[in-house]
Amino acid sequence: MMKKNNFYLPLFLVALFLSLNCTSKDKISFHKRNQKIKVAGGDIYSFSIGLSALMCQIISEENDQCQTEATSGVSENIRRIQERENDFAIVPEYALKKYFYADKTSYLNLTLRSLLSLGHSSFYIIVPKGTRYKKFDDLDQIGIEQSDTSGQKIVKILDKSNKIRMLKTEGILKSVEDFCQKHDHALAFMDTAPSFLISFIKKACPIREIRLSESEMNRVIHQESSFRKVSDILSFKDTQRKTIERLATRLIFITHDAIPGDVIKNILSEIQENFFFIKAYHLSLRNLVFIGCFKDMPIPRHIGVSWFLQNIAKEIGSSAVPISQYIPQTLDVVATKSQLEKGSLALTSLEFNNNIVTATKTQNTLGKSQTNNNPNPAPKETETTQ
Known part of the structure; x- marks a missing residue:
């Protein structure tokens, strides 16, 4: 009997090693094909495609870590998230309510996560x-x-x-x-x-x-x-x-439940870091077309990101400065622990609206530390891949 157990012991150890190796963070796949992060955009000339590209720039230091895919619009973005062909998408709040929350028990509703509100x-x-x-x-x-x-x-x-x-x-x-x-x-x-x-x-x-x-x-x-x-x-x-x-x-940045919690935590940290970056450096943009006399005024609440990118491209060379350094000061960070722990988040609920944190728009906050300006703690690592 002892010899038989000794025979199976090496096999058991090999199986255990493979199991641990496959479940390590480095091996976690976002979806079944283990591809790079994909952000579903919209029509190639739409606002969403520009914002999706901007989010990819924030998420990854190297462009090949994230790619933006043009789609026919909201309904295709929803389908791609549902089928996990894409990892993130930007969808209007009304569309989320119309498609996602009509049936609170639907598969799509139960697997949706809302991460950020990206202006209007x-x-x-x-x-x-x-x-x-x-x-x-x-x-x-x-x-x-x-x-x-x-x-x-x-x-x-x-x-x-x-x-x-x-x-x-x-x-x-x-x-x-x-x-x-x-x-x-x-x-x-x-x-x-x-x-x-x-x-x-x-x-x-x-x-x-x-x-x-x-x-x-x-x-x-x-x-x-x-x-x-x-x-x-x-x-x-x-x-x-x-x-x-x-x-x-509102425009909402969404994902599905197969994205691990630690990945979301890293992405949100990267977004918040870039989000506050412009507070320290936006004075250097005073000569840009859209900034005008902005050195004496707060950055506007509803600046257009597509329009923003167009003017950036006109004023500086595309390779001069990483675009992630020019994130508009309008991102509403919605990254509370409760929103990431389970399932989806009803965008029309009181909890969602109370947790929206709007960036301070006055020059007086420029000297404050990021700690003081970041009221939302990083989310807990709560999810694993399926």
């Missing part, structure tokens, strides 16, 4: 310059991207008489092309503020913006709590810094 995506309506349209009630046709569920929801709520025909296209470029060629309808879309798309469209055709009234915005917010009013700066070149209110929804 604002609602815009433009019409050809010189047309008869003056206000929203004058409109009868609105072009809109097929995957823009947030914009479509706003239009449906505002269309009290159900008279507006939505002309849905498969991409934002097609929407812009139809709008500029036909001159017979409005164009609605979600973008950051200031809008990179409006700057892009102005080069193609003359336009005029239709702004929603206070009562129209309140009606949307009353019917759908994931929308809110935000103050958008009209122009950074305008010395008076005029602002207007727009409807907006």
